Amino acid sequence: MPKLGMEPIRRAALVKATIAEIGARGSLDVTVAQIAKAAGVSSGLAHHYFGGKEDIFLAAMRHTLTVYGAGVRAGLAAAGTPRDRVEAVVKAGFSPENFRAEVIAAWLNFYVLAKTSLPARRLLIVYQSRLRSNLRHALRPLLGPRAAAAAERVAAQIDGLYLREGLAARDPDGARAAAEVLAGLDLELQAKAAR
Amino acid sequence: MPKLGMEPIRRAALVKATIAEIGARGSLDVTVAQIAKAAGVSSGLAHHYFGGKEDIFLAAMRHTLTVYGAGVRAGLAAAGTPRDRVEAVVKAGFSPENFRAEVIAAWLNFYVLAKTSLPARRLLIVYQSRLRSNLRHALRPLLGPRAAAAAERVAAQIDGLYLREGLAARDPDGARAAAEVLAGLDLELQAKAAR
Amino acid sequence: MPKLGMEPIRRAALVKATIAEIGARGSLDVTVAQIAKAAGVSSGLAHHYFGGKEDIFLAAMRHTLTVYGAGVRAGLAAAGTPRDRVEAVVKAGFSPENFRAEVIAAWLNFYVLAKTSLPARRLLIVYQSRLRSNLRHALRPLLGPRAAAAAERVAAQIDGLYLREGLAARDPDGARAAAEVLAGLDLELQAKAAR
Amino acid sequence: MPKLGMEPIRRAALVKATIAEIGARGSLDVTVAQIAKAAGVSSGLAHHYFGGKEDIFLAAMRHTLTVYGAGVRAGLAAAGTPRDRVEAVVKAGFSPENFRAEVIAAWLNFYVLAKTSLPARRLLIVYQSRLRSNLRHALRPLLGPRAAAAAERVAAQIDGLYLREGLAARDPDGARAAAEVLAGLDLELQAKAAR
């Protein structure tokens, strides 16, 4: 009798392997064979479940974004004050789970993939929109009409830190990066207060 | 005697074509043949002058950084006040010359290349260092000891805007991007003043 | 389940094709595509099983040496007298199986390959050592301390005949070549006797 | 005014460079550019003087054979006894001038070239014929009707030693090789005497 329910297990393993391989090699020049091997299956099976290489990449992107999104939601759920909410959004991006070298490298390559693949672009645009939207909503009670511009600045700073850490030799320091962003946030609040 | 002095001409043409092709395709998956064709020469000649594909990429990076660096220097030379100096550094990154879709796409891919190629990484690290250094020096008279942190924030914001615009469908709007960064700069100055 | 156990079959076919192609063209300038085609497979498969061109060549060398070695062993096993043993070693090298134009040409090119490839050199040195060792042992009972020098002479003569026949237009005549070498052997024995 | 009489100089330099490069790399996979560079000229000039790569190789062969032939003639001219004449022929092949690693490697590759190039084959056949002819004539007074077979044996042994030394790691030892061949010659003479 055939093994039942293997599909979700295989898919998860392949997605995980994909992120790991893209991260390790730092590029999309990862072969299906490498991914499959890392996942402990044959390359044929990878195609069987995903259809093609791009679909594997897209699944990996979706997974990354899902994990990130879950982190944001969890943070927001636990947040009390408006300030807490902003911090939750920021810190989700720099959590140990997301702000790892391998995941950062994968992110960068997802941006590249988005140049070629429309679905990938859509996925990234959704991410960018959500990030900004989350920040805007969290900042609104604090900054009022200036929330939108501030959200934009904070979002850009977050992305810029990903780029910076992606290049660094050392392991990325999520706590420090988050602190830097929050320091920027303080500026926004001080400026408001200074009025 | 043969046709002499072709080398610099060909190299320049190939470098330009490389940036254009990476920009157009949005990835490093550009063939030497494509680049050569765009430059109006044979693929053999590209290898003849550069040695290999990576060397072509590196030359394109160097060129991009050189153009950027020249823009910064020109801006700084024309700047009078400290504030002018900061604006010059920021605006150089968003000048119509640099902040074009194709160059932005090339930048993104240079970051990817840096994952694989040590010379590429070195080049990008030099860029990051210079950008921050320029910003720090320009901000010092305005912010004193806070200049370093502010420079870091501004730099991250600049990189983040590259990432954002790299994804956007519309043509990048350098003026707007520069204005956003300068708005962030104003916050830094206000916060200082608010003390 | 896929078609299983193809690997040894393909490897054997590719090795055979390699010797045939090197022999036919008389040089190592044989393309993997030619070899693969002669073996009835795609060039990709050749790489799949061997890794690269040099590995294919090495496998062909190993095969040639193995066949030769088996011939020697078979001859020795059937030999009764010391003289028979010497003849067995000599004749193995000139058997119809080994002393064919195509194999002779392959041998010559293996010597060339040995200049570039360390594994190839090792293989050939093993062959040279074994040949001499076989001859020495077989000659010892007949010539005593002179066996070593005699073995050296006989071995050189064998190799020289390969070179001569490799150049000739006509098909190589193993029987005649063996007879020439055995005539040289007789000289060695006569000289001994003449003491 | 053009430089006059450059042709023989250039040709000689290119021929010498060809042998050196084939010897150094141990294969015919030597580029015209390498040869030209080693000769201190442009690759274009090499074609200008020789027409093509194969012609360069042939010229190198001819030169090698000419040097060898001159050595034989010089040795024969100085030889007094028949035995001296045989020794002269043998020693010519193992003179320091000819029995160098680089020349030995070139020889081997000339045999390979002969598989592809008819002129090359003809040249090598001429060499083989002359060698055997020289040996036969020198041996005739000593061995009478057995001279032909003996010449064949000696010639094969010489070629075999080239093959052996071509593979060895150490520098070829011409004196030792010549001694080995002459030891074989002594056998021939002893056998004769033993009748």
Added chain:
DNA sequence: AATGAATGAGGATTCATTCAT
């Protein structure tokens, strides 16, 4: 006489993808 420029064919190698079992 001599050169650097330029080409383009050819070849090793990689890899996504398909398929039979």
Added chain:
DNA sequence: GATGAATGAATCCTCATTCAT
């Protein structure tokens, strides 16, 4: 469900050769 077999297109790179000057 899963695999190894197999393909062939794609690409980098090399190099003999030609040519204008």
